[in-house]
Amino acid sequence: MVEAPHRYMLAAVTTDDAPPADATPDTASARALRRLRLLLTSWNPHRHPWWLRIGVAVLLTAAATWLRVALAPAESGGRFVTLTLAAAVCALYGGFRIGMLSTLLGMAAVNFLLVKPYFSFAISDPHEAFWLNFWHLLTQLVVVGAIALMQRQTRELHASMEQARASHQRMLDTFENSATGVVHTHPDGRWIRINRSYCELLGYTREELARTHWKDYTHPDDLAADLAQMQRVLRGETDHYTMEKRYFHKRGHIVWVLLSVALIRKADGSPDYEIAVVQNITERKATEEALRTSERLLSQAQELAQMAGWRYDAARREFTSLGNAHVIMGIPRSVFSDLDMVAATHPDDRERMQQAWADAFRLGRPYDIQYQLNLTGDWRWVSVRAEFERDATGRVTHGLGMLLDITEHKRAELQIQQLNASLEERIRERTQALKAAYDELESYSYAVAHDLRSPLRIINGFAQALKEDNPALPAESHRHLARIREASKKMGELIDGLLKLSQMARGELQRAPVDLSAIATRQLRELAATSPERQVTWSVQPGLVALADEPLIEALLQNLLHNAWKYSAQTERAAIHLHMQERDGRREFVVADNGAGFDMARAGKLFQPFQRLHLPQEFAGLGIGLATARRIVLRHGGELRAESAPGQGARFYFTLQPQA
Template sequence: MLDDRAHHPTMPPRTPHPDSMPGIDAPATDFGGPGYRRPWPVRLGRVLMQWRPDKHPLWLRLLVALVLTLLAAWLRMALAPAESGGRFITLSLAAALSALYGGFRAGMFSTVVGMLVINYALVKPYFSLAFDDPAEAFWLNLWHLITQVVVVGAIALMQRQNRALRRATELVRRTAQRLNDTFEVSAVGMAHSHIDGRWIRVNRTYCELIGYTEAELLQTRFEDFTHPDDLAVDLELLQRTLRGDIDHYSIEKRYLHRSGRVVWVQLTVALVRQSDGAPDYLIAVVQDISHIKSVEQALRTTERLLNQSHVMAGMASWQADLRSRRFLTLSGSHVVLDLPAAELQAEELRAITHPDDLPMVDRTWAAAVKGLLPYNIEYRLRIRDEYRWFSVRAEFERDAAGHAIRALGVTLDITARKQAELEIRQLNATLEERIRERTQALQAAYDELESYSYAVAHDLRSPLRIINGFASAVVEDEDGLTAAGRQHLDRIMLASKKMGELIDGLLKLSQVSRGELLRQPVNLSDMAQRLLCELSATEPERLVHWEVEPGLQALADPPLVEALLQNLLHNAWKYSARTPQARIRVTLDSLDGVRAFCVSDNGAGFDMGRAAKLFQPFQRLHGPNEFVGLGIGLATVRRIVVRHGGLLKAESAPGQGAKFWFTLQPPLQR
């Protein structure tokens, strides 16, 4: 919109609406105030001026003309005798009225009928069409006919021009209405201004654009709501327009809304000149483009972030025209990959592709263009005389027939990753060899340790048997044996027995760790029932309630599983001996989300703070005066579970029993 540079106390009157302008179609009360009516001659004249003969059928117009003509002939004969002059006077009036009512044809019809009536009734001999003086009659009738043609033709021409004038007036009214509606209801701000800056018209949209009412706007200067950074450019272009250097100008500028926010607009100003070339007035159109500017700013921000992402990720985005076989990188991302140019032809790309990768690239590209598989490959390009690895992905735009017309893709430099993968493969190969060597050494040491443990345990049995045998012989020979000596011999025999049990424990641990693991289907429910029955038979005086969940199945080594259950159930039986209502349960449970077997009791339990020693050989959490044992059972359980690749967990509290979970399969890898 044109910026007004002058103050005005009031808004100049708007151009009146065409419907309110007095004219041909204006109502009779337009002048003189409410209730005013024009004189009847004026009203009659307006009716005659607005009369349209073509709105009535021809037969009605001719009938009216006939009636008027006969009435005029009767009136002529009634007013004066036939011998008096002026025989055509009243008939001329009838023809004129017929023309006014029915147009040219009705007027001429009245003329012809009137001539027949006059010549028949008022010319001697009366009531015949004979003439005493034919020459006189001919010239009188010819002159009357010519006169009537002129009069009727003039009336018809006047009516025709009047109709044309009414059509033109209506067209002007409608055009003015459309122009007024276009100005007032336009979705863009519009204004007309005098050359000196006085407003002519300003529409509502412009006022709403900057948040001012029409009256408030007229009391401001355009500098008051134009952004200071845009003011100089606007003034310069306006002065050039007024000087005649340019006819119009269009700029993007900022307005300051009444609320303080910035409104971006597209301003177009045009100068309208008079017919002699002198400046007349200015037309301004203002369109709100704040949303477009916001989108542009967002796009610039996105492009900047995209460029940063390209640099940080070492990535380039591109598009390819499949018809021209032209590849174009976007946002200057070719610099990130150090490509030779932003635009490359297909043959140029093929020329820098590694020869070993070229067949694969061609084959994959052709299949992807046909839509047979996605384009996601890795290959090498020669950049600055060295080959570098790139990962390339692309998607295709297709026409209605499904033919690919354009490709959009990204290319990522993965040279560092490929080098790291190569180094990892080399390191893995080295590590595998070292692990193999270490495993062999560990296996040899383990086998040697197991053999040593077995040999030591086996060889210790013989000296123990000798010690125990001689001690028994001395006991049997009681002669000369004092009470103190007898007590010493009992201690020797008890210690040798304890050492024998320790040797048996070592042998048992050695046997658990030796041999090949043979997995077979095992029914843990049946096995647990049998073992609990055997424990009950050893102490029939104890009342123990046990519960074994049916259908517990596992794929494991049967002898090892039996040893595992025997140790867990033996511990549950032993540590619940001092519980009045002992209870032992074997069920299926969950261990860290994995299906697991559970053996639980309500016996003495133990302190979880000392659980670190729970599965170590010969480590006990209870004193020998509380419960007998060597501390071998749970160590054996742990070795059996580990050999099966399973998990083992214990949970307890003093006086609240204990629960042991175990699995016999390696956990699934997620």
Template sequence: MPYTDEPSNPLHRLWRQIAGWQPDHHSLWSRYAVAVAITLAATVLRIVLAPAESGGRFITLSLAAALSALYGGFRAGMLSTVLGMVMVNFFLVKPYGTLAFDDPGEAFWLNLWHFITALVVVGAIALMQWQNRLWRAAGEAVRRSTRQLEDTFEHSATGMAHSRLDGRWIRVNQTYCDLVGYTRLEMETMSFRDFTHPDDLGLDLSLQARTLAGEIDHYSIEKRYIHKQGHTVWVHLTLSLIRTPAGEPDYLIAVVQNVSDRKATEEALRTSEQLLRQAQQLAGLATWQADVATRRFTILAGSKDILDLPRTEFSDEELLAITHPDDRPLVLRQWALAVQGKAVYDIESRLRIGDHDRWYSVQADFERDAQGRAVRALGVTLEVTGRKQAELEIQRLNASLENRIQQRTQALRDAYDELESYSYAVAHDLRSPLRIINGFAQALQEDNPALDAASLSHLQRIMAASKKMGLLIDGLLQLSQIGRGEVQRQPVNLGAIATRLLEELAAESPQRSVTWSIEPDLHAWADPSLVDALLQNLLHNAWKYTASTPQAHIRVFTREMDGQTHFCVSDNGAGFDMARAEKLFQPFQRLHQPHEFEGLGIGLATVQRIVQRHGGLLHAEAAPGHGATFCFTLPGEASPDSLP
């Protein structure tokens, strides 16, 4: 049943209201006004109800003083007393306004006795009211303290419980219930043994027994609870024993804080540290720290064995002593810059450990104070002796390989020059026998006009073969000449060259009706003579392979592909099958029969050689009966400002 401080008896309630009256809750003037009103009312009642001469005239006014004191406090009561004395002496007996007593002595003693009596009564009432205020304040403080204790218990962020010595609960807060997942009703039927982890119950009971035996007053442990849903909850338990005034054990106070997150974090940290140590051992990483002020270097746990160092602490002078002399200036300079914050400490240097020099890669970060001064360095060190030895070996091999490449390149260059010279010499020396063969065949034909038709045919075939071989020799000479000398790049107007060559072809074949279109501003940075030969071969082929086309058309233009400018020559002539395109740029290889189109198969090989010498690419697109397009690049094109 809930407790209430309101009594059911109306008289008791009235008395409590009177006893609990707070005069100071009202203004001083209102209390004085009530005191005057009560005194005047008492005077009127005394006159109406009984004549003043009947005696006891001060009794009514004493009651008014008491009521005034109850309502308005000591001052109001004394004001009523003084006012009542005036009314008794001058206004209760006619004639009003004159002293009601004939004997002044009697008047003095009666008034003095009334004043003293009223002073005692009013003072007693004021004292009672003061004590009542103190009691009310004390009661309010007790209630506030009790409420705060209740709030602290019920709304605490930690679990709190009071239990009997046998483990049964006296009271449990909601946080404790939420911690283990049970309701308050369920907890009332349980003991802490019911949800304590079996592995932790023995230690808990042992410490509790020591507490009850008086060996210890309290204890704190970390233990596990089994949540209602089955999972484990780690808690920090503090148990204290409360004793009776006689010193006997009374009850236990348990404070429980959930530390599952901290335990999980600690476990994760331990796992991380273990994995880090394993990773350091596998990778050969050593960790260290340095106090910048004292210049002391400390090798952290496990790293001494990785570095094979004799101890874990070194001064800067001791470290410099085992640093290779050639690396000391670099170490000192880089460390000074890193301490000042002007550079990153990331170097490779050698240390003399035992009888061997070992290479180490060292990196460090610095912790700084509020003024930016370095106070501590944290670093990692990795032995890279194997890598450095491999790098040195690679450098040695690269130097050896580069020397061998230069030798091979020179040998290839010499062989190429010799082959070019041989080709040129052979082609040049073959001209003389060909001229002799052709001359004697022509002489036989002229000196023997009576030769029969068969002999004359033989002579004509000899002269035609010698002429063809002369053309082949000219092609060889052209190829050899193109492969010799340096490419002399300068601004070249491909459009102007193409226009001139097409006009020359039209003049040589006036019977042909061929149209052409040349895109303006076809500029390149190339060798003019080689570009002239390139366009001559492409345009000659276009002119030749459009011989059977009724409306022959040749086009010279550019297209952008893969960020490069491609110069293209296109025709609508015979075309060719792209399935045989691999023979297209091989010397003396032709895709058409001699009776279809004459030629030696040297033109496109010459074009490819010229494009390659400029570092460019050449490709073709064609289809039988639909013409062909040849596109090429000339890398190293000049800016438009440098072109004419």
């Protein structure tokens, strides 16, 4: 393949257009002679219809006959002079057949008009007439035949010249419109011809290139190699050469080309001119460079990842590593048979590997497996994936795969498994210890709360007895006794709350379908019966069923609905609702009221025991209800959250199933 830029091929050759040195002077007589010669030799008789050629022959022969009769009497001789001229003209105009037709018509006219007895075909001297007519016919055959032969040869010559001209024009068109740059130069580098593509390749016009030498825009690093190759051609060591080189474009950037140069010699063997073909390969070089970069990056990535590509030849039953993959992996050779690979597989994994290979090979299943392999003298864990090429019958012809060394990963995975096992054991131990401590704490709390009841009852009893036994005590002392009894009562309620919290965390959770709608409806009716003076609008969505522990759900709804009933007591048109909604794909139950509400900035204390967001004189309570509700929800694996604003009521959302 030939290409290249520098000096070669196609600028206009001014010497090709100069007239020959021995050309005839262009005088008026010479021009007239050339036109006559052209008329006599290039006339094409077949471009006229046959009837017109016959008519011309008849008219010219008649005119020639009349002219002969008019010029001299019959006895004067030279009977066929004018008729010979007419036959020659007819042959020039109409061809051989028309010329002979004119000859025959002329002979008939001569024998009729100029041979005694006149105006008849009776001949007084047949011997004389025969030889006169014979020699005239023979002469006309020669003349007319010569004219016809000359016309035919001229037409063939003109056809050859036209074909040569067309071929030359096609060559020039091919040269000029070639997609590659083509130039002709003298051996010293002077331009002969330059085509359009060569100019476009370098960004110069023909006139600009004509004032330069190809060395001027050749890259300095490529110049010596180009000149050396040219010297080899001039010395006759080779008749052509091809090389890749760089040119400087007119705009300054580099153009890579493939240059092919051939030397044409004269008949005596001396150099005549050079032909150079130049093809732009800049994009190809850029692609090659990008490919080399990608290959380097891939090789580095394979080396860093300890990865090796391979190709399997089913006909030869051989594995061949791709590139330098075997070097990266430290494998001693690049080609292995399938039996070598089986032998190198760990005995514990061999059957599994062979089965996976057979399934992928015959059944078309994905081949993606991890096993132990020994190709470097020690056992390594590898991950292997492969795809197979099949012929029209579905039979495997080749396989292409990747082998990744995952030994370190496997070791880390094994360590993690060991750590997990150790961690799980420690977690079990810690959980058991924590559970024991928790149970002990719960028991202690229950015992303490239970044992505190007796002293409170004694304090409350003695305060009551002191009041009854000493009616004459001052009013201030009676107030002190009332405070003692009120405090002991409050203390008893707190102890009840502690016991209730303790009970919520104890015992086994018994899940069963629970009708929340029925429980809530019953509890709201009971609340309405205890406060008949209040007008509260309430609603419960029917069909609310959950898988939960029924006693705990009873306590959960009691706390939430009691809160809603309590904190909506100062609302003129109180309303309480229980319904269900979907949130993030989970069922969420909602208890909503339009009561006093609370500030969300203080919501962190909402579910803590004995923490209240309202003053005791506003709403009575211990602050234990929401803490109990949250503990019940958490025991069910759910979540409890709240939304509110002062004076805009509160909404409590709870779920009874853990997040999927």
